[in-house]
Amino acid sequence: MTKEHDLLRHVKTLMRVMLISERTPPEHQHIIKFNPLDFHTLGMVRTQPGVRATVVAGSLGIAATTASSVIGRLINRGWIERKQCTGDRRAYELNLTTEGQRIADAIHDQDIHDMSVFLSALTVTEQDELIRLLGKVARRVEALETEG
Known part of the structure; x- marks a missing residue:
């Protein structure tokens, strides 16, 4: 894996968990x-x-x-x-x-x-x-x- 691949994987994880996932606890979800x-x-x-x-x-x-x-x-x-x-x-x-x-x-x-x-x-x-x-x-x- 290249550094670029590693960085992409980490950024995607942050975006998915904090912005997309409906499994994230309510206190970590946006109001809309x-x-x-x-x-x-x-x-x-x-x-x-x-x-x-x-x-x-x-x-x-x-x-x-x-x-x-x-x-x-x-x-x-x-x-x-x-x-x-x-x-x-x-x-x-x-x-x-x-x-x-x-x-x-x-x-x-x-x-x-x-x-x-x-x-x-x-x-x-x-x-x-x-x-x-x-x-x-x-x-x-x-x-x-x-x-x-």
């Missing part, structure tokens, strides 16, 4: 079924109230039509509301509804809890090293995304 676009969009609107759909699409690296579909689905579920911008009548701001805020907060809290579980397998020194190394990998992947 995992959908990466929904989760990231809710998280973005949670941290950036009033964000525009074009910003969501750009940040997630998805087509405007895909962002529009995701936002429409979240509006239909009653989790996001769209309000016309005062400065630009063609643009809309996105905000969480009360229920959307509850869902987004629960997802964030669960994610933080999951990170605590991940880190609990390591010593403090190993935790710091893992965070440093993952940061390095994340910066490289983000650079590939924007530079091509």
Whole structure:
């Protein structure tokens, strides 16, 4: 096995157990079924109230039509509301509804809890090293995304 195979196996295990498996105890499951676009969009609107759909699409690296579909689905579920911008009548701001805020907060809290579980397998020194190394990998992947 190569290092790449080992890494892939470990990442797949983490993703499966924490995001997909229905056998995982309830305290380790999200409040709703995992959908990466929904989760990231809710998280973005949670941290950036009033964000525009074009910003969501750009940040997630998805087509405007895909962002529009995701936002429409979240509006239909009653989790996001769209309000016309005062400065630009063609643009809309996105905000969480009360229920959307509850869902987004629960997802964030669960994610933080999951990170605590991940880190609990390591010593403090190993935790710091893992965070440093993952940061390095994340910066490289983000650079590939924007530079091509």
